[in-house]
Amino acid sequence: MTAPEYWVDLHRAGQRLGGGFLLNRTFVLTALHCLRGLALEDQVDIELCDGERVEGRICRQDEKADLALVEISADQRVGLPVPAADRARDGGRWRGPYRPTTTDVHLSGLVSGTAHHLCVGGATIEALQLTADQHLGDYSGYSGGPVEGVPDDRAGMPTMLGILIEQTPDRADPTRAANVLIAATIGEAMSRFDQFDVGHLIDVVRPPRSRQRKEPTAPARYADAEKLLLQFDDWADRGLIDPVSAAEMKAEAVRRLIDRELGGGDV
Structure with a gap:
């Protein structure tokens, strides 16, 4: 197993909810809307990238910033490697290691910039504006997945930059999304939860x-x-x-x- 394989799928009663990733070996970070109305202390199944499942509970929710934290059960701590976090570089390359299904494409593109962003829920957060190479029209299945920085040196290890939370509507066709995505930075996400x-x-x-x-x-x-x-x-x-x-x-x-x-x- 390689360092980038730290993403997870969240499930409840046999239904896939959405993506997330190991922020460390105790907590999974995800977009709150992926949990589809589940409440604090509700149990969820966490499927690791190798297919193994562990139990978790929703321990924190930030409705305004659309972020949630899931705690892995104490007797099921995972030992998967977690890459280091970093700050994004404007104009740098990014990729998304998580995809909703094995038939979906991996997202990639350029970091357009870092700025304060007003979330749908009302919070103003530090966020990355990402331009995606893939013009899909609907990126909702990728919410909760990590955003990685692509190292200039191919031998270098990727770093975590943020978490995907929103897609920007296409001005010409509001029923579709433009290839511009919004991600909360890792620093912003961690500042939202008192566990850290x-x-x-x-x-x-x-x-x-x-x-x-x-x-x-x-x-x-x-x-x-x-x-x-x-x-x-x-x-x-x-x-x-x-x-x-x-x-x-x-x-x-x-x-x-x-x-x-x-x-x-x-x-």
């Missing part, structure tokens, strides 16, 4: 409030951990690491701290 937020992770490592009252000095025990989590975000903001890697490192740091608190080892 420093504040959320700090709350995880801090003791409950009742314990804080009994142990006034408890928060000081986690000062170094808080600094480390904030440092990861600072590195991501400065472009030294990509947002997905920052989230992975923060989650790993929290896991090790919890292991230490439970007597499982040192940080």
